[in-house]
């Protein structure tokens with residue numbers, strides 16, 4: 001699934017947050033959104049995921065402009081094709097680790113329980129094996145971050161939009177998480193990551209500098 005920002009701008013309270021951002025995020029590639037703190041990486045990522053509507057420009061999904069999409073169409077895209085790892089992780093603290101991992105299945109009403117084998121794989125892949133029954137509130141910051149990654153991996157979506165997914169992780173877990181997203185891209189997912197992490201940027205196929213004058217996309221050989 002190709003996700004494209006075309007001359008996206010965002011103004012809030014008369015202030016320009018992002019201006020004229022154009023980037024094409026392709027299946028099979030991991031695209032990094034980079035730039036200093038406050039440059040608009042999160043805002044652009046939210047626009048790419050249709051979580052925020054840009055004030056100017058548009059986001060195209062497989063070439064289709066989304067500016068006039070109604071809520072139902074956006075929700076179908078999220079339900080069927082997109083997994084997010086956002087900065088606040090979106091963890092349901094009162095629920096178990098496993099319930100958080102399988103949230104997409106539960107929320108969208110596709111069975112009361114998740115797929116056990118996929119749940120186990122997602123927990124193992126993120127170093128949370130054997131922790132499924134624990135209440136999410138008991139997890140540390142880094143563990144919550146990995147739980148958010150486990151949930152995205154579990155969903156097996158075509159598009160992964162992730163915001164600073166390694167910010168709270170030690171080196172081993174960071175490498176593990178980078179490897180997981182790399183593997184998703186290898187399998188054909190469109191992976192977009194807003195990050196300050198140089199190791200993550202190095203692992204990406206394309207780097208888009210937010211706030212830089214166009215052309216801003218550099219595809220690696």
Ligand SMILES: Nc1ncnc2c1ncn2[C@@H]1O[C@H](COP(=O)(O)OP(=O)(O)OP(=O)(O)O)[C@@H](O)[C@H]1O
Nearest residue numbers: 012017035036037038039040041042043044194196
């Ligand atoms: N809802 C909002 N209302 C007002 N200002 C906002 C809002 N959302 C973002 N901003 C401002 O827009 C700018 C860009 O924010 P954004 O979070 O997109 O940057 P970022 O590059 O992701 O930053 P960081 O690397 O620190 O996470 C910041 O100056 C922020 O304060």
